[in-house]
Each structure stands twice: as C-alpha cells, then as structure tokens.
Amino acid sequence: MIKLQTFLQKIGEGSRREIGNLIVSGKIKVNGEIIREPWFKVVEEDIIEIHGKKIHVKDKISEAENYVYYLIHKPIGYLSALKDDRGRKTITDLIQGKIKEKVFHVGRLDYNTSGLMLLTNDGDLANLLLHPKKRIYKTYKALLNKHIKENNLKKLEEGIIIEGGYKTQPAKIEKAQKKGKYSEVTLSIHEGKKRQVRLMFKVLGFNVLKLKRIKFGPWSIKEVVNPGDIKKLNPEDIKKLKEYLKK
Incomplete structure (x- = not known):
C-alpha cells in the first residue's frame, strides 16, 4: 500500500503540492470514485484516473520505487x-x-x-x-540596467518589502561589479517566492536585463x-x- 499523493508524485504526475490540490479538488478518481484525501492508500489492483487517463497501479509500482x-x-x-x-x-x-x-x-x-x-x-x-526550515540557498547572477550603489546592496542584505507586502529574508551578496553602464550582482537567497529576485531589484528601481541561477544547494551550473x-x-x-x- 502507498499513499495516493505519494504514488502519483513518484511516477512524475506532478509536484506534491500540485497533486495535493488535484486530489482535494476532486480531480482524481480511484476505481471510478472521486478521492479527496491525499493520504488515501492505493494497492496494486487499483486504477487511478488523472488528467483524463487511467493508470494501473500494478504497472507503475516499480517506477514509484525507483528514484532518479x-x-x-x-x-x-x-x-x-x-x-x-x-x-x-x-x-x-x-x-x-x-x-x-x-x-x-x-x-x-x-x-x-x-x-x-x-x-x-x-x-x-x-x-x-x-x-x-532547510534554508537551501540558490545563487543568481543578475545583470541590471544601471549601476548599483552600496546602500542598495545593504537593503538587499537586510531584507526588503516586495509586492504583496512580503518582507524577504536577508540576501547574501556574493559579488557586485560594474559592466560598462550596467551592473552585475551575484546574490544568494534561500526563499523561492515567484519572481523574487526580479521583484527585489524592482523595488530598488532596477530592471533585471538577464537572470541566471548558477547554484542550487550543493550543485553548480558548472x-x-x-x-x-x-x-x-x-x-x-x-x-x-x-x-x-x-x-
């Protein structure tokens, strides 16, 4: 037996959150019945309906147990x-x-x-x-439309209020340098709000011309x-x- 949400996530039908939302919204059936509990247990004999298709648990159980x-x-x-x-x-x-x-x-x-x-x-x-709680840092390299000053970097390090009234956690400024009339700033954050880096610079009056994630936890773009x-x-x-x- 395995939890419905866990099974669907492991076979690549979506993230944990996406699958959870589909279940509680009544978008998933097991053996023809709508299931709204993410913790519902499925067995090999069950048939799941999701995204307009049927999945036989017995055909996918080995896939669910092999991680890549x-x-x-x-x-x-x-x-x-x-x-x-x-x-x-x-x-x-x-x-x-x-x-x-x-x-x-x-x-x-x-x-x-x-x-x-x-x-x-x-x-x-x-x-x-x-x-x-894990505070996994992601590092980004941002090319800005103009030169950035020390006081702007300080605000990023202290945390700033972005759209929606959310105050960001302090960023780590890894490097800041001029690139002709532009600036290139490398910074690390451990949050993942939608478009967070772009919004942080927008509040300070900068447009992000290019943005690239160069590190994620222990991994590098190298x-x-x-x-x-x-x-x-x-x-x-x-x-x-x-x-x-x-x-």
Whole structure:
C-alpha cells in the first residue's frame, strides 16, 4: 500500500503540492470514485484516473520505487512546467527523448530566466530541498540596467518589502561589479517566492536585463555548462546530497 499523493508524485504526475490540490479538488478518481484525501492508500489492483487517463497501479509500482535525479540547464524561453495550454515550450520539450522516466521539477525558474534546475521523481527529497526550515540557498547572477550603489546592496542584505507586502529574508551578496553602464550582482537567497529576485531589484528601481541561477544547494551550473545540458546524478552524487541536507 502507498499513499495516493505519494504514488502519483513518484511516477512524475506532478509536484506534491500540485497533486495535493488535484486530489482535494476532486480531480482524481480511484476505481471510478472521486478521492479527496491525499493520504488515501492505493494497492496494486487499483486504477487511478488523472488528467483524463487511467493508470494501473500494478504497472507503475516499480517506477514509484525507483528514484532518479537529473540536473538541467534551463535555457531562456522555456516554462518550468510539464505542459502549457498556450503552446509555449516547456521542460518536457527540453527533455523529450533524453529522460525516459517521468520526473518533475524541484522549484521553478521563470520563462525569461536561465540556469540550474533539478528534475526527479523523489517527492520526499524535493520537499526537503524546498522546505523553508532547510534554508537551501540558490545563487543568481543578475545583470541590471544601471549601476548599483552600496546602500542598495545593504537593503538587499537586510531584507526588503516586495509586492504583496512580503518582507524577504536577508540576501547574501556574493559579488557586485560594474559592466560598462550596467551592473552585475551575484546574490544568494534561500526563499523561492515567484519572481523574487526580479521583484527585489524592482523595488530598488532596477530592471533585471538577464537572470541566471548558477547554484542550487550543493550543485553548480558548472556541471551543466551549456543551455539544454542534462546530467544524471549517480549514487555518489546522491550520497553527497543527503549528507548536505543533514547539515
């Protein structure tokens, strides 16, 4: 027996949150009956209906028990999504023919942001990486439309109020330098609010011309240098990750 939410997440039908929302909204059936409890247990004989298709648990149970992990360099112009109703390119287009397992993305990068992402079918590990208490840092390199001053950097380090009245946690300024008439700022944050880095600079009066995630937890963009590059993590990589998460 396995929890419905956990099973669907592990076989790549969506993130834990996405699956949970579908269940409580009555969008998923088991053996023809709507199930609204994410903790509902399914067995091999059950048939699940999701996204207009039927999934026989017995055909997918082995897949649910085998975890895979991939680093990917998301290019600009791709959505951090598995599908898009408007026909835009998604991560699915990027990995088609390259990753055979059903995976989901851990966190997001917006359409015009490039950089490092993790794809997996391990929902428990994904939750650990995204849990606020773990404070997993993501590092970004931002090209700004004008020179930035020390007092602006100080505000980022103290936390600033962005749209919606949310005050960000302090950012770590790794590097700031002039690039002709522009500025390039490398900063690390452990939060994941939608478009957070762009909104932080917007409050200070800057436009982000380019944004790239160069680190995510223990991983670096150096492992997937070129846009579109994919790297499958080996058991030793995963061991190091789990040690990192214990810190």
